[in-house]
Amino acid sequence: MDNSNVKHWDNDHFLHPWEGMATLGKNDRTFIEGASGIHVMNEKGERLIDGPGGMWCTQIGYGREEMAEAMAEQARNLAYFSPFNNSNSTTARFAREIAKRAPGDLNNVFFTTGGSTAVDTAIRFVHFRNNLLGRPEKKKIISRQKAYHGSTFLAASVSGKERDRHWLDKADDLAHFLPDVNPLYRAPGQSEESFLKEKVSDLENAIVALGPENVAAFIAEPVLASGGVIVPPKGYHESCLNICKKYDVLYISDEVVTAFGRLGHWFASETVFGIQPDIVTCAKGMTSGYAPMGAAIISDRLIADVAGKDATFSNGYTYSGHPVSAAAGLKSMEIIEREKLLEHVRRVTPIFQDQLQQLGQIDIVTDVRGMGLMGCVQCSVDGDPQSDLGCDYEIGSQIDIECQKRGLLVRPVINMCVLSPPLIISESEIEQMFDVLRKGLEATSTWLSGIRGQ
Template sequence: MLKYNDHATMNRWDNENFVHPWEGMEAIGHNERTFVEGGEGVYVVTEKGDRLIDGPGGMWCVQIGYGRDDMADAMADQARQMAYFSPFNNAHSTAARLAREIAARTPGDLNHVFFTTGGSTAVDSALRFIQFRNNLLGHPEKKIVISRHKAYHGSTYLAASVSGKERDRLWLDKAEGLAHFLPDVNPLHRDEGTSMEDFLDQKVQDLEQAILHLGAEKVAAFIAEPILASGGVIVPPPGYHKRCLEICRRHDVLYISDEVVTGFGRLGHWFASEEVFGITPDIITCAKGMTSGYVPMGGCIISDRLIDEVSGAAAQGATFSNGFTYSGHPVSAAAALKNIEIIESEGILDHVREVTPLFQERLHALSELDIVADTRGMGLMGCVECKMGDKTSLENDYQLGTIIDAHCQKNGLILRPIINMCVFSPPLIITKTQINQMFDILQDGVRAAMEAPAK
């Protein structure tokens, strides 16, 4: 076997054999990607030996950092003892304990955990459960899901169908008639002269008007990320989620809080729905930080009320025919349990709340640079959106992101540019010194883009 440091061979194999997520088909087979071959704490190490701060925390997920022997040991111990069980036929103590630990940290009566393989399948399972519930309750017409433009909920069929990122929907089929999308909730794009309070009223009215227009008897659920992560870390106006929940309750519409990104500490709490936004949804979806990215796992957490409506005497003999070979996988469950233990024993949630003010201060200070159109964020999530004068073409936006990304990587920071937006969700263990280093490098990268000759 060749070692990973035979980079020329690995790059060729990557291009010839590995189809990546969101693969640009024009460039397939001709990419020069950075190989990340090692990691420790908040740093990743490339095939060249470069040590880079991981600005996006993998993909919003590496909460406790890289290279944890205690996490690796917990996974290895479980794999040696029992590597797999069939969740269709049996139970397992590790998965049962994890479900209990999660239920102890969720708001209200969200106590039933359906384990999945990741965030997309968690959202798919939530939507299928809602369809199942309404069929069982005699409301087969109550199936429309209201979502939002710029929302991202996954890439499986149903999850993608309720995702509102325009370019992601161009070339792939979706479940027609399933989703209705509300206008963008980004305060940056409110009309000139519109106050935040008036903008909030407009966005809340968008939801109620949609329910009334579609018919409450046809609307099953409203799905919302507390913060729209992949849409560009869009933070809705204060009070938005609470008022939306009130509307949902008034019209018998279920509320799904998609906490795939915000769950497990990203905003300094186990879940953001209640602690940060003051809501107790009907369903919470989670993944990513659940295992800190060490192994795949997700979950769909359902309230007791919804389960009671379709179980016992009310079940009519029905089976919720949804599941995965790896639901509650024991190695993943062991990793999630160890992850929870580490976050608690090391006070990581408190740490997030302690360093958040500096993170947000350094983030928003970048707004002073000429090409920065907006800075926004909450907790250890942030976005710097750039715009070069009046050049608003997609090509120019991509050029901006590419220049900033290249400069930052050269100087010790890995980014995840989303066109002209630099998004951040570093490991939750990041120190104040590392936060300052991260934003110093980004600031220099933005300045390099300002000085680059226009194409």
């Protein structure tokens, strides 16, 4: 196939997510044209380890013939049904399998098109429930700085990544943001225990200041993924849940990234962090990236509050519960269980995290952090975590260039490299991935020294 024109077509016609207007129509993106296992192949035929796992989502790896067959069989039998008026056995089975694995009484699965629409659905249901309970003023959503919950209007409104909030309108009256929960930025000499108490107090103080009668929910990622793989201090989520219960505030656990095996369990909220949320949102690994899908999973207790009312939850999507996506989800779930991938993740996590920590010795690295098969390497020119934004972008871009030269695809998030490889990655492949990343970081450090010496 002649691909000589595709870069022009890409620049002329494909508006990408987070498209920078300054470079619009002038980008030289890597084209991913094939993949197998943990590797992707670019337009030059070069094989690269997929460090970010697509975008946190390729749990079982690429090129699974049985996934393609399951999706093709479903498409041949039934490619689509209207979820507004009908149902389908494949989708119903998938809902049941998710409910069986979700924590506590989270038995009600509302299928969406992805993570953003899952969060929108969760917020809309919270508002819907409060309207039916006769408390229409109870609508505020508390979130956190650095949190990312999506790019649809409501989801973006409760996302706290400052640099994403500059140019687009949001429902500013809806959201309230707590200060950064990253232990890296605690006060000099402050213990982690003291930092934990401070962060929990931030939540309680916000609820009291806003008025419990006005606060509907607290939304939190177990690990703040796109914000830089920020792991809150131990006990944070449990303490926050207790505060929410005290003031009748619902707890939405945004597991778009952490669910379906990223931390070695189907869901992380209960098993890893010891909390029973009122709503869990998920997407990403639901289908291992083979088809778009997300879900908001709602507790029986909340459903009981609205069941039997003369009202309609007027929320939904043409592709809610799409049967081909549901078939992909069922097959992915089957593969994860058959190949014991959750156990595998738990077994290789110490190797992954040890390799990650060793990168902290490199001079441009200011912090390394992670959990499960999630990691972040944060860099700066002068070893200052609060370095210049322009320099930060340059560092991230150069690390990407140096790693791709050596056979590793990374995801630069400004001055951070985030890692979330396919769950099937082996011990030797983990070591290979970090070896390439180390060389890429060292080469970037040398490049920076050359630039600064001129």
